[in-house]
Amino acid sequence: MFEQRLQLIAEQLADALARSVIIDDAALRPLAVSAQTGLVEASRVEAVLQRRTSARHRRMLAEHGIFQAREPVSIPATDAASLPRLCLPLVHRDKLLGFLWLIDQPALTAAQIERAEAAAAQAGRLLQQRAARQAAEFDTFGTLADALLRADARDRGAAARKLTDEAALTGSPPYILAVIRYLADAAGGRDDLPRVAGDLRRRAAPGGFVLASPGQDELVAITTRDATGLLRGAVRAVAGPPLVIGTAGAASTLAAIHARLDDARYAAEVAAHVPAFGGTADWGELGSYAVFQYLPRDKAAPERICPGPGCTRRRSGLTWIPARTPSRPRRCCTSTGPRCTGAWPGWLTCCRSI
Secondary structure: OHHHHHHHHHHHHHHHHOOOEEEEEOOOOEEEEOOOOOOOOHHHHHHHHHOOOOHHHHHHHHHOOOOOOOOOEEEOOOOOOOOOEEEEEEEEOOEEEEEEEEEOOOOOOHHHHHHHHHHHHHHHHHHHHHHHHHHHHHHHHHHHHHHHOOOOHHHHHHHHHHHHHOOOOOOOOOEEEEEEEEOOOOOOOHHHHHHHHHHHHHHOOOOOEEEOOOOOOOEEEEEEHHHHHHHHHHHHHOOOOOEEEEEEEEEOOHHHHHHHHHHHHHHHHHHHHOHHHOOEEEHHHOHHHHHHOOOOOOOOHHHHHOOHHHOOOOOOOEEEEOOOOOOOOEEEEOOOOOOOOOOOOHHHHOOOOO
């Protein structure tokens, strides 16, 4: 019903003004597109075919201030393939909900702009109604996601059944648990996780993932294997200090996903401290880093891995350390320094091959 009503607004405005109309959400993803009328504009073709706006074009629009604007913004043509456009922000109580776009060639008259503003107000009300419904739905799903992480098996079972009945996740099992956190050196970010949660929810495809209530230092998401890439992409797109994401799975049932929380937390910790992972780490792909998961985070930890003078630099860069059990030989990589010394997490990149 929402999509149909928004599409009707776009088509009626296109007919009235004899030019094409696009209505985007706040992330510049098309929600309603009228039939092509009049001149063809390159960014419109890209948005319709790709169902998104390119990073280059997004930067250009940001330079024109559309994300802060509360009044119509004129976007001039940037090259021979583009046309001037008028952007009408869709705002409710100073909250940006989306955009309505019109080709501005030939130039829109004052009466046409007034007609477009009336349509934009209609679209804004629809988007606000949807946002309110989604907020209530997200609150419900968030409460159920919280229950999935509890120790009580009955709570987890009831929450899993409810999420399944509500089709909160439309993908097929296995299920994946993700922990999202700020980089360790991202100043001032830890109190901003509720904003991150809101941003991710606005970017979420229906049924893509559910979020638990934001914690003090982390945000936990539950998704399916086939939607994990979309979740990672949404995390990377969040504005502000850089985020990292650690994932673990795969559970065959929602009720069993809680068992992977510690693994996902550790994967996020590794992602935050080991640049080679690029801010994204899956527990199943940690390799030798997984060995350090349950070591105490104290200054004595390196000595437990590489005891005494045995951990010294050699020409090969590797020194074999006798194992406490014959089946688990160790070796210590000392490429980052003459000894495996220092506090967690600095030594994590020192002893990396076991």
